[in-house]
Amino acid sequence: MRLHIKNARVIDPASGKDGAGELFIADGKISKEISKADRVIDAKGLVLAPGFIDLAARLREPGYEYKATLESEMEAAVAGGVTSLACPPDTDPPLDEPGLVDMLRRRAKALARARVYPIGALTVKLAGEGLTEMGQLTDAGCVAFSQANAPLPDTQVLWRALQYAATFGYPVWLRAEDAWLAKAGVAHDGEIATRLGLPGIPAFAETIALATIIELVRATGARVHICRLSSAGAVDLIRRAKEEKLPVTCDVGVHHAHLCDLDLGYFDPNCRLEPPLRSQRDRDALARALAEGVVDCLCSDHTPVDEDGKHRPFSQAEPGATGLELLLPLTLKWGQAQKLSLAATLARITSEPARVLGIASGRLAAGAPADVVIFDPAASFTVAAASLRSQGKNTPFLGYELAGRVRCTIVDGKVVYES
Amino acid sequence: MQRNPQLNEKGELQHLLSIEGLPREILLQILDTAESFAGVTEREVKKVPLLRGKSVFNLFFEPSTRTRTTFEIAAKRLSADVINLNITVSSATKGESLLDTVANLSAMQADIFVVRHESSGAPFLIARHVKPHEHVINAGDGRHSHPTQGLLDLFTIRHYKKDFSGLTVAIVGDVLHSRVARSLIHGLTTLGAPEVRVIGPQTLLPAGVEALGVRVFHDMREGLADCDVVVMLRLQSERMRGALLPSAQEYFKHYGLTADKLALAKRDAIVMHPGPMNRGVEIDSTVADGPHSVILPQVTFGIAVRMAVMSIVAGN
Numbered sequence: 001m002r003l004h005i006k007n008a009r010v011i012d013p014a015s016g017k018d019g020a021g022e023l024f025i026a027d028g029k030i031s032k033e034i035s036k037a038d039r040v041i042d043a044k045g046l047v048l049a050p051g052f053i054d055l056a057a058r059l060r061e062p063g064y065e066y067k068a069t070l071e072s073e074m075e076a077a078v079a080g081g082v083t084s085l086a087c088p089p090d091t092d093p094p095l096d097e098p099g100l101v102d103m104l105r106r107r108a109k110a111l112a113r114a115r116v117y118p119i120g121a122l123t124v125k126l127a128g129e130g131l132t133e134m135g136q137l138t139d140a141g142c143v144a145f146s147q148a149n150a151p152l153p154d155t156q157v158l159w160r161a162l163q164y165a166a167t168f169g170y171p172v173w174l175r176a177e178d179a180w181l182a183k184a185g186v187a188h189d190g191e192i193a194t195r196l197g198l199p200g201i202p203a204f205a206e207t208i209a210l211a212t213i214i215e216l217v218r219a220t221g222a223r224v225h226i227c228r229l230s231s232a233g234a235v236d237l238i239r240r241a242k243e244e245k246l247p248v249t250c251d252v253g254v255h256h257a258h259l260c261d262l263d264l265g266y267f268d269p270n271c272r273l274e275p276p277l278r279s280q281r282d283r284d285a286l287a288r289a290l291a292e293g294v295v296d297c298l299c300s301d302h303t304p305v306d307e308d309g310k311h312r313p314f315s316q317a318e319p320g321a322t323g324l325e326l327l328l329p330l331t332l333k334w335g336q337a338q339k340l341s342l343a344a345t346l347a348r349i350t351s352e353p354a355r356v357l358g359i360a361s362g363r364l365a366a367g368a369p370a371d372v373v374i375f376d377p378a379a380s381f382t383v384a385a386a387s388l389r390s391q392g393k394n395t396p397f398l399g400y401e402l403a404g405r406v407r408c409t410i411v412d413g414k415v416v417y418e419s
Numbered sequence: 420m421q422r423n424p425q426l427n428e429k430g431e432l433q434h435l436l437s438i439e440g441l442p443r444e445i446l447l448q449i450l451d452t453a454e455s456f457a458g459v460t461e462r463e464v465k466k467v468p469l470l471r472g473k474s475v476f477n478l479f480f481e482p483s484t485r486t487r488t489t490f491e492i493a494a495k496r497l498s499a500d501v502i503n504l505n506i507t508v509s510s511a512t513k514g515e516s517l518l519d520t521v522a523n524l525s526a527m528q529a530d531i532f533v534v535r536h537e538s539s540g541a542p543f544l545i546a547r548h549v550k551p552h553e554h555v556i557n558a559g560d561g562r563h564s565h566p567t568q569g570l571l572d573l574f575t576i577r578h579y580k581k582d583f584s585g586l587t588v589a590i591v592g593d594v595l596h597s598r599v600a601r602s603l604i605h606g607l608t609t610l611g612a613p614e615v616r617v618i619g620p621q622t623l624l625p626a627g628v629e630a631l632g633v634r635v636f637h638d639m640r641e642g643l644a645d646c647d648v649v650v651m652l653r654l655q656s657e658r659m660r661g662a663l664l665p666s667a668q669e670y671f672k673h674y675g676l677t678a679d680k681l682a683l684a685k686r687d688a689i690v691m692h693p694g695p696m697n698r699g700v701e702i703d704s705t706v707a708d709g710p711h712s713v714i715l716p717q718v719t720f721g722i723a724v725r726m727a728v729m730s731i732v733a734g735n
Contacts, residue, residue: 191627195439197539197563197598200626266424267540311518311548313538315561 001413002026002034008043008374012050013347014354014363023048025370028413032366039415043374046407049346050362051083051114051371053353055251056227057302057324059116060391061107062100063092068304068391070104073324074113076390078417080325081406082300083114083371084354084361089121090148096121096132098140105141113416115371117143117357119173122161126150131161134170143357144171144225149274149319151179159216166222171358173225174213176234177275181205186315188230188278192261198315201276203231210234214241217248225356226250228301230275232285239294249356252286253301254323254330259283259396269310269317270396273301290348291338297356298334298348300327304392322392329402332377342377370413379405424546431735434546434555435728437564439605446609450574452727453720459496460722469730470499473530477503478521479558480536485694485718486558486568490533493725499531521545529553531729539563539598554732562596567728568693569602571721573610575713576648578720579689583607587614589642589684590633592652592674592701593623595663599693600652601631608632618642619674622663639674646684649711651676651692654701667700677703681711689713 003025010021024031057077060068077085087104089095095104101118108116120142124130127150134145145165152158152174165172182201187193189200210226214237217224229235229252241248255273260283264271271277289295303320310317323330327349335345354362361369380403385393409417423440427433432445459467475494479487487503494501506520521532531554534542539561546555559565580586588607594600594617607615608631617628618636629635636642643649654670664670676690690702690711698704707714 189626191630194625194627194631195601197561197601199562202626267543269544308516311516311544313517313536313541313544313561315538315540 002036002038003041003410003413004034004037004039005041005043005048005374008046008048010048010364011343011346012364013343014351014365016343018341018343023364023372025410025413028370030364030366030368030370041374041408046374046376047342048372048374050350050364051373051409051411052081052327052349053357053362054082054085054302054324054327054349055297055299055353055356056253057082057085057087057300058090058304058320059087060304061091061104067306067309070107070111072389072391073302073304074108074111076324076388077114078409078411079389079406081328081373081375081409082324083373083409083411084117084357084359085114086117086119086143086357088119088148089146090126090150094121094126095119095142096124096126098133098136101137101140101142112414114411117359119144119146121145122147122172123152123157128152128154128157131164134165135168138170144173146173146227147175149175151177153179155212159220162216162220162222162224166220169223171223171225173227175227175275176206176210176213178205178209181208186272186276187264188261188276190261190279192264196264196267203233203278203282206231206275207233207237210237214246214248217241217246221247223247228253228256228275229286229295230256230278230282232282235285235289235294239289242294249296251297251299252290252295253299254327255301255321255396256283257287257290257298257334258330263396267314268396269312269314270321270394270398272314272317272319273321274319287334287338290334291340297353298331299353300324302390304390305394306392310394321395322388322390323395324390325388326383326395326397326402328375328406329404330397332404333402370410372410373406374408375404375406377404379403381405424543427735432732433735435566435732436542436546436555436557437605438566438569438602438609439564441609443609446570446573446606449570449724449727449731450577452731453574453723456723456726457720459726460719465496466498467496468498470494470497470733473499473733474528475499475501475531475533475729476524476529477501478506478524478532478534479504480506480541481559482507483535483559486535489718489721490558490725493722494729496722497726497729499729517541517544518548521548525550525553531556531733533558535559537561556728556732559598561598563598563601565598565602567721567725568599569606570728571717571724572603572650572691572693573606574720574724575691575717576689579713580647583610583612586612586647587616587645588612588648588650589616589618589646590650590652591618591639591642591676593654593658594619594628594652595623595625596655597652603650604631604633616642616646620664623658639680640683643680643683646688649676649681649684649688649690651690651702653693653695654697671700675699675701675703676706678705678709681706691717694718
């Protein structure tokens, strides 16, 4: 398939290019030119950019097919312009065996939608005790190792895991949360949790764990990506670690870049998230740090939850929110609030996550994988459960008016979504 | 932020879920209505026909004797039919979801659900899913709210002190886990009590509690100075686990209400307790049974207050 996309506003965050132009695609790669296109796409008035790369999207397979299936979530991904996604290992069973990873990759490949990059479990069954066979899991396709949201309270195990991973250069992705301080908490420990009578998780549950991880990075040299920052204090620790040139990167979820504990309103279970939404000050610090580049990437933290999981009192509601289809509009909204150029805005969901994952996509250079998205940045819509392709309808943004609609998604040179 | 889910479009009380966010006028309407019912409870025939033909479902997902009983008495004095459901030993243990339980009871033509649940916010969830003519009254949800207790505390204070405008009120003990404290604090600040204090160790005071409009004291003697009202909170024995407190004895030493500590409050101070009391843990018997104590009248007033709440929501 040879494609010619013309009349587009072409934005390539990796090179900073932003201007009228066209793009050629041949044999699954971005090409300098082609002789004869099989199809010409007129992208007049639309933006052409690298496909989005989401560092956290739960596909719920294996084990949680009643919440979502690979089919539904891969449709949601491409409808949201996401062409590559990393999926956390907290499936059932967790991704702690090469066979499971292999099967997931095969199933995903057969669907021919977005590219799936599995994150392997760091410890067996995510139990925080024994190490997984990281070498074999890497051979099976894991790009990093993580505990997802499962606790790892034993710092001896964490140390060993980082030592082992560092030996072979495997990246480790960790969420910073002290398991003891977070125990039984469901909301940011502050005024709102006090009003609502919800057990709190203090912000220092994050900074204490993060300080531990940073010390261990310093000791072991392990490459660590910190997932889903939630507090201003964590931003400061990351800033210092980066000044020190430690091999640390991090991301923030779309919800934490936009919302805070005030949004819990009257116990909105869609705001039950891990980590919890924190104060306005934390939210503002995260949004700013993302603009400054202290936080590298923005991710959807896509977590489909079925109605049964959310129709419960707040503290019993299952944590998580659907997000793949809202990644673009929420990224645009954030970029606008931070007065960033469109190229700088999109970098947080294209070239930056590509750098974290160490993959060749996420840029529009000739020879790069032809993963691209065409979108209308001005088209606005109201977020409604019925219009989401994901099986998860759970999002705190229901009813929000957002701008940014994907018109066409191309993965590996093939059109996988059009509207 | 959504509309306050306890008020209907006309701003009237549709459900009673929390004292927070209720306008002063509604609180006063409830207290005044309760005043008018206080007479009923002293008559020989203690019944008025206001809720005749209506069904009140007492839905207790957490055990309770006093609150459930006073709700039952209140409903019966309003001539309602009362159905008591002790859910801890029925559906919930069979895995039925909270909303399924409510939907089934709703199909049995309920008018008022009185709900107690161990999770903060559960009555809000139920209120979002009941039919328009059904009413939900929160009888205590987790640590969040216990509005009828808060209202009966306000009623008691007004009964003895006539007016909130000059009062200093101290709430002593486990504010962290207390829905009673939260409800009373919101009620007092709404009705204009100028000084509300909370007294306790850091481990039993929630983060940012000052934002509720209270002054924080760790020293009970300082906190009790010149108080008009002293509200003692129940200390659950499980607080000794989880490293919140070393022992009941040490707690009593620091925060137990004894006659000599009470002497620091105003001479006509009243002592309240939501019950059930732990004598010798948070309160000394000489104080609990002493002349300042209004703990038993609180229970009596609780019936009139619950009658008022039920009759008001049923009328809206």
